[in-house]
Amino acid sequence: MFPFFSRSKMSDAPEVNPAPAKTQESHPLDALTGGAFSAATSSERASRIRDWLASQPAPEQLQEVFKELSGRDKGAARAVRERLDEIRRAKGQEAIAAEWAEKAQALLAAPKLNIADALAWQRDAAKAGAPLSREPLSLLKVQVADRVKVIEDLQHRVQVQREAAVLLAQRIEVLSTKPWKDAHAARELLRADVARWQEQAQELTGDASWASVEARFPPLLEASRTQLLVVWDAFQPAVAQAAAAAEDAAAPLPPVPVWADELRAARGLPTEAAAAAAKPARAVKPKVAPEVVEKAAQIVRDALATLEKETAEGHGKASAGAAAALRAVLKVHGKHIDTPLEHQVHAALVAAGELEGWQRWSADQVREDLVAKAEGLLHRPDGQALGGRKMQESLRQLREQWKQSDQGGAPNHALWKKFDEACNAAHKVVEAWLDKIRTEAAEHKAQRVALIEEVKAWAQEHAASGDWKAINRALHQFGDRWREGGHVGEKIFAELQPLWKQAIAAAAAPLESAQKESLARRHAMIDEAVALGAAPTLRIDAVKALQQRWQAEAQAVPLDRKHEQKLWDAFRKPIDEAFNRKSADRDRAVTELSARDRVVLEASKALEAANATGDAQQIRSAMQALEAALHGQAQAAQAVASAQKDATQNQLEAPVSSAQEATENVASEAAIGGAEEAPAPVPVAPKPPARPVVAVRGDDRPGMKKDAPAAPGRGGRPGERRDGRGDRDASRGPRADSHFGDRNDRGGRFGDRPAYEDRGPRLGDTAFRAQRDAMEHAQLALKKLAAQAHGEALTQLLTAWEKRDAALLPGTQELGGRVTAAVRGAWSQALSAPAAGDAAEALLRLEMAAEVPTPAEHIAARRMLQLQLLTRRNDPAPAQTWGQDTARVLASASDAASARRLQNVLKTLLRK
Structure with a gap:
């Protein structure tokens, strides 16, 4: 039934003819991959796959092998997948290369090549991921670069030819100031130089790439050719005429003054200068009036300022119009201006003529500035080299600025080469800094690993220690050392942080267990304190013993400072409340209001009633009455009023024999009446004898919470004292009956304040709170009323402007102290006249004076006005002329x- 176990287990006879082992069938792809599927281990399978990939198999075979192998061994299939990805990328790059090769060929085949388009092709091809380092793009890139180089060389040669033409013209002009024989001798050499210049200019215009040169260069070359030929054509006949005049005395003299004077001297005739001296002096022209000269100079300056402004702002069309206007002004008034102004005019005209190439010029200026900055990174004027990080950020910013300059103008390869070399030289500092950072990171990692091992060893050594304060201090020191362990990379920190947390948690486990037990004991003591505080009779000895137990526990096991403070507050709160109840019982006898407190309360109620009326005058009168009551003046005023009332009644009832008797009667009746009307004085307990001041917990000032902790006077744990006792003497209450002794017997706290009697007796808590709240409510009501009055006055002002009725204009008192009578008169005069004028500039000045934002559509005008104000040094600021500016606005039409x-402006200005 079971042939595998048919043979007896106890039999020692050998098995006869054992069954042959089953052979494993080979995979169909084994022959293709060299036995990779039948390999025994993963490493052997990966080795055979790499050998098979070296034979460059077809993509279809790669796909089939990857499909079968990815389910068996992903590690060996990774190499096949990478080869497939590489083939896929190569196909994509071939398509991209073909696309950009076609674009490059189109550029090269075009008769006119734009340098910006050529450089943009290389930049955009690199962004698109085209393989510029492989054929055919590498060859096309070289061809495009050569073509750009040829075009730039042509442009450079044009500039050289222009300078050469200027030098040839200068040589000819210099010869016109020397003897004619020198000019005759140099004529052949000049003819050869002029001919060579024309041949070189012809070579430039005949070059195949001449059509690709920028549009500004051909006119420059043609203008130089024209100017040179004009000078040369005038020079040759003059030299020939001078030679003929030297041979024939009857021949006409050359038009060159120096040569003509030389020939006259040779013929024995007077020179032109002598003839001029012999002629009668010409009549002196009448002098021009100074006012005419000043007017002409002012007109020219105005036109010149307009041209300089447009040129500085880069407005091409506007600068051309301004230049034409300046030339028209010069035709009329040019003869009346002085030499410095004439030089300024010519400089401005030249600058306006060159504004056409401003963008390219500015781009080169920016590039030269960037090159100077890049070269200055290593050679700073102060001699201090930049740090690695700052150097890296500076290089990144400079390269970004260079990219932006390439977008704004034509590229400049020569400047780019200098800039790149300077940046590469400066980047060596960054590389050294990065190496240093890597070295420091390795050192910091080693230090942190050593600290973790140290914490583990310390935990094993102090596992049985009971000195919890020392253990807590050591754990805090370990934490500080970990935080100050230096910077490491995020990856290294992510590896070390779990190890650190595990080690520090194991070291802190005994302390945490002790803290849990201490918390349980402290909560039990808090419950005992609650029970003691709720007892009808406070047991001082039990409170003292409980406080000593708390202090012993706090010194034995440390807790977190905030948590320990909360536990201490919860522990002492019921005990403090019990002591406060005792103090309240003692103070109950003096809780009745005194006469002064009643007067203050009545004045406070009167002030609250005045606040409800909303009348500012009543509120101020009530505030004055409350202040008088606070200073003790209300009682005196009440006594005087009562005495006057009684005296008047006595005079009406019976006549007095003499003034002296009347006075005595009035005084006596006033005293009686005052005694009858005044409230009965509250009996005051005799003042206890002075006793030394003892610090207590809490604050007995009116308005302060008595259970609030007092400011610490010395260091130590909350509730500790230097003599080891509790927070207060248990034999007596939390404070003395006399509230820190007799304060009235002492002067100021530091000797510089008057005695307490000078400031009057203290108010009770109820009276103090009532007068404080009434004063605060009164101040808020006055502020609200002032704001309402300000808004109403502003509304009336805008209504008067809209209706153009000066009668609706508020008075000076309603407008506030900022508006004087003269300013209001100017506003009234502006509203009385018909609407005229433009208020745009006045509104801008008012917004600048009030420092409020300007609407978006007027921001450009505000900036222009600010620039204009900067040039007016002696003009008053807008903050000084806001009254006149408001009058200009009111004089215009309202919208x-x-x-x-x-309204937004005057809200601010009328309140300042």
Whole structure:
């Protein structure tokens, strides 16, 4: 039934003809991959796959092998997948390369190549991921670069030819100031130089790439050719005429003054200068009036300022118009201006003529500035080299700025080469800094690993220690050392942080267990304190013993400072409440209000009633009455009023024999009446004898919580004292009956304040709170009323502007102290006249004076006005002329937008 176990287990006879082992069938792809599927181990399978990939198999075979192998061994299939990804990327790069090769060929085949398009091709191809380092793009890149280099060389040669033409013209002009024989001798050499210049210019215009040169270079070359030929064509006939005049005395003289004077001297005739001296002096022209000269100079300056402004702002069309206007002004008034102004005019005209190439010029200026900054990174004026991180950030910023400059103008390869070399030289500092950072990170990692091992060893050594304070201190020191262990990378920190937490948790486990037991004991003591505080009779000895147990527990097992403070507050609260109840019982006899407190309470109620009326005058009168009551003046005023009333009644009832008797009667009756009307004085307990001041917990000032902790006077744990006792003497209450002794017998606290009697007796808690709340409510009501009055005055002002009725203008008192009578008169005069003028500039000045935002559509005008104000040094600031500016606004027509802007401005200006 079971042939595998048919043979007896106890039999020692050998098995006859054992069954052959079953052979494993080979995989169909084994022959293709060299036995990779039948390999015994994963490493052997990966080795055979790598050998098979070296034979460059077809993509279809790779796909089939990857499909079968990925389910068996992902590690060996990774190499096949990478080869498939590489083939896929190569196909994609071939398509991209073909696309950008076609674009490059189109650029090269075009008769006119734009340098910006050529450089953009290389930049955009690199962004698209085209393989510029492989054929055919590498060859096309070289061809495009060569073509760009040829075009730039042509442009450079044009500039050289222009300078050469200027030098040839200068040589000819210099010869016109020397003897004609020198000019005759140099004529052949000049002819050869002029001919060579024309041949070189012809070579430039005949070059195949001349059509790709920028549009500004051909006119420059043609203008240089024209100017040179004009000078040369005038020079040759003049030299020939001078030679003919030297041979024939009857021949005409050359038009060159120096040569003509030389030939006249040779013929024995007077020179032109002598002839001019012999002629009668010309009549002196009448002098021009100074006012005419000043007017002409002012007109020219105005036109010149307009041109300089447009040129500085880069407005091409506007600068051309301004230049034309300046030339028209010069035709009329140019003869009346002085030499410095004439030089300024010519400089401005030249600058306006060169504004056409401003963008390219500015781009080169920016690039030269960037090159100077890059070179200055290593050679700073102060001699201090930049640090690694700052150098890295500076290089990144400079390269970003260079990219932006390439977008704004034509590229400049020469400047780019210098810039790149300077940046590469400066980057060596960054590389050294990065090496240093890596070295420091390795050192910090080693230090942290050593600290973890140290914590583990310390935990094993102090596992049985009971000194919890020392253990807590050591754990805090370990934490500080870990935080100050230096910077490491995020990956290394993520590896070390779990190890550190595990080690520190194991070291802190005994302390945490002790803290849990201590918390249970402290909560039990808090329950005992609650029970003692709720008892009808406070047991001082039990409270003292409980406080000593608390202090012993706090010194034995440390807790977190905040948690320990909360536990201490919960422990002492019921005991403090019990002591406060005792103090309240003692103070109950003096809780009745005194006469002064009643007067203050009545004055406070009167002030609250005045606050409800909303009348500012009544509120101020009630505030004065309350202040008088606080200073003790209300009782005196009440006594005087009562005495006057009684005296008047006595005079009406019976005549007095003499003034002296009347006075005595009035005085006596006033005294009687005052005694009858005054409230009965509250009996005051005799003042206890002075006793030394003893610090207590809490604050007995009116308005302060008595259970609030007092400011610590010395260090130590909450509730500790230097003599080891509790927070207060248990034999007596939390404070003395006399509240820190007799304060009235002492002067100021530091000797610089008057005695307490000078400030009057203290108010009770109820009276103090009532007068404080009434004063605060009164101040808020006055502020609210002032704001309402300000808003109403502003509304009336805007209504008067809209209706143009000066009668609706608020008075000076309603407008506030900022508006004087003269300013209000100017506003009234502006509203009385018909609407005229533009208020745009005045509104901008008002917004600048009030420092409020300007609507978006007027921001450009505000900036322009600010720039203009910077040039007016002696003009008053907008903050000084806001009254006149408001008058200009009120003189103009009213509209919704202007009214809203004026309201926003005056809200601020009338309150300052």
